[in-house]
Amino acid sequence: MTMTLQCLGATGEVTGSCHLLELNGAQLLLDCGLIQGGKKDELRNQDPFAFDPHTLTAVVLSHAHIDHSGRLPLLMKRGYDGPIYTQKATAELCAFMLRDAASLQQRQVERENEKRLKQDLPPLAPLFDDQDVDNVLRHFVPLEYGVRFEPVPGISVCLSDAGHILGSAMLELWLDDGCCQKKLVFSGDLGRAGMPILRDPTLIDAADLVLMESTYGDRSHRSWQATLEELKAIFAKAISESRGNILIPAFSVGRAQELLYLFHLYAKEWDLGRWQVCLDSPMAIEATKVYVRNYPLMDDDFRRFVQLNPGNHPLLGNVQFIQSTEESKALNHIHQGLIIIAGSGMCNGGRIRSHLAHNLFRPECDIIICGFQARGTPGRLLVDGATELTVHGESVPVNALIHTVGGLSAHADQQELLHWYQHFNNSPPLLLVHGEATAQETLQQVLRQQGAAEVVIVNLADKLDLTQLPRLAWLN
Template sequence: MLQLQFLGAAQEVTGSCFLLRVGDKTVLVECGLIQGSFEDEARNRNPFAFDAAALDAVVLTHSHLDHSGRLPLLAKAGYSGPIYTQHASADLCRILLKDSGYLNEKEVEWENRKRQRKRKPLLEPLYTLKEAEAVLDQFVPLDYGVEMEILPGVRIRLNDAGHILGSSIVELWASHKGVTRKLVFSGDLGHRGAPILKDPTLIEEADLVLMESTYGDRAHRPWDQTWAELEQVLLNARHDKGIVMIPAFAVGRTQELLYAFNLNYDKWQLDRWSIFLDSPMAIEATEAYARHRNLYDRETRALQKQNGNPFMLPNLHLSRTAEDSMAINRIRSGAIVIAGSGMCTGGRIKHHFKHNIWRQNCHVLIVGFQARGTLGRKLVDGAKEISLWGETVSVAARVHTIGGFSAHADCHGLLDWYGGFEGRPPIALVHGEPDPMNALAQQVRELGATKVFIPESGQTLDLVHMKPL
């Protein structure tokens, strides 16, 4: 038996999960959280579609929660085996999964206080901090480029995906009864030319490619235009003598911003600002990025050799405690504040909004994707008022959306990566919404793909005959 079942990220962006059956062995690739609406996220509590205790191995492409976030649930359901991932990915999972468990507990604690007053049944966290910490002992860190047999008949090799620190493209060879099939899981492919990390590794051979399609129907703005726009916003904000508030994702986006500030410190006149990194998780993630210098691209290695830590600045203040964060709100001019959360749905950025977004001389800098229904999306769409903890606050600050910062490959990057395979092997498009998937499917067909699959959730592919069951 050689079969692959698509159990997540099938015609949707989150919840990556793929089950490989090789004879009597089973391997799970990814175990991600489903993210989005309340109804979508409620699906995380559904039982797994397989016996977790019977799994033989788990392989993880990278640490983002839509790929790793259900691992504590997998352990709760009985899985006690190894979780293979790259060294830096394991390092970041230690940060992200623990934070996820802590937030689960706090959110349920807050909700249960309301339920007690209404005499409603109390809720249990999806998983706790302790449960998140427990699964970390199952991680087996690997280096890029090293082929390894993880089970009889199953070998893997990790390659740099260039998406975030430690992100991997997984080559997997599955053999049973004289038949071998090579599968290549793209994970999330990085945006070519992005700072800090190398571009995604090109792979030449595969019997089946599983490729993400998040931006399968659009192209990103060129990097030089992105940097020029960011410079202009900072110069204008300096002239207005207010503060700049930047909601940023703790892993990836924050480090790119700090790198850009380091590289352009004199040109952008950043010595005239006080810069605050106001997120304990982002601080931890930045420290992890600093530890894994061997993964930097050539330009970042050169900057590191010249300036030392590429994420540190002479005027950078690390705000670890709530008291540190509150002290920033006493500043009325000359501060750049990078704070979570990236979509403004929680975290310290909302407190900075409360103190400053109603001020005309302040600026909000949006540098990441803002999902529908989030506070960040409302600001991008031009909201004149927002609600913060039940209070209506006027939006007088100038809101800037800086395109081009995506950590995902765009349609051109995806096609170029797939174009590196010899013979245009069969491809299954995952990790995207239907419209981008369909647009990308048409383009890979034009490149000469022999078979293009857009699997539905739960669908199984026969890898011997390369056809759906």
């Protein structure tokens, strides 16, 4: 009899989420995300999986963000042919997010192959293509929150709202090997209480083991009110000084919709009538449509707002949707009065790159960074004070004013992570994943000071014998 958990991604870093459960020979994979960051980090996506995809029984996906879903096409390309269980809104979002990832892979390989041709090196192939994505989408099994199902004999699962993005889920897993029963809870990416649009993260009472993200384990976000005041001040200063454009690199799913909602709610107070708000991201536009369709999943305030304002949906007004490449390029000829929301959120791809090339060197422009920036990404360089940035192969001086607005983060901060974990009865053993070393070490220390029974920072490929819980018995 076997009952094991092996952590195969998002260990010591915040991308590449991937965890393998095995029960009596059957294997269940939790997430299969892309590794993001610098070029060396992303090359690791080409490595073989640490398991045989042919023998995998099922996959459960926590949410649609590419660092959790982005290697699913590669998984199927390398032999997996089973179901992918996930919340229904996540399935809708993945339909275009994975296509966008395939397109990005193709463009990156084309650029790299131009260099390799000059060096007389053989061409590379993309990790996956549109056909691989089509194959993945046929295997999705859309589910509602709160429905218990059995993807693998002996393992039943229930998805609960994680409050991170639309459709995001934390996973409750009950394992029974015929001799003992254990319960594992995987947080996925935890959202924050009191944020706009989405419901608060679900609180869970019982577990024998908790697997928890730790992205912001070393810090607290600004309060929501302070964040609103910070944004108001940025816009007020830009208006009073007749400054140039404002660029907001934003994740297409979650952050973009949150910004649209805020701009709708505070249009008058922030004097946004002076600005043309542009959502320059076909993927964010598609995601916005999914948010509109999945209205029942929103929090009470959002649903009430929609009901009281028929025909004036808060995600569809006061914004220009930029679809075509030609429309996007035209924005680069406008030097003042634009608020441009564009992907990618870490500035490592997408249309924001072009807008940075045309605005970053201008001291009258503002760049608002409003999400986590992984190590090695251009966004992280800007946050860390880079004086120049390479964009499309050319060095661009950083003269624009850089603002880091952490209060908009969709990830729980240290206090919110503590609150979520402390709701469990009897302080179950806790494994920390999906965080960088400083964040994890700080959170581990605070948890221990507050009486957590056992808190472990997981290393890549660490494997745990779950039958020995509550004692942590490592198999390697």
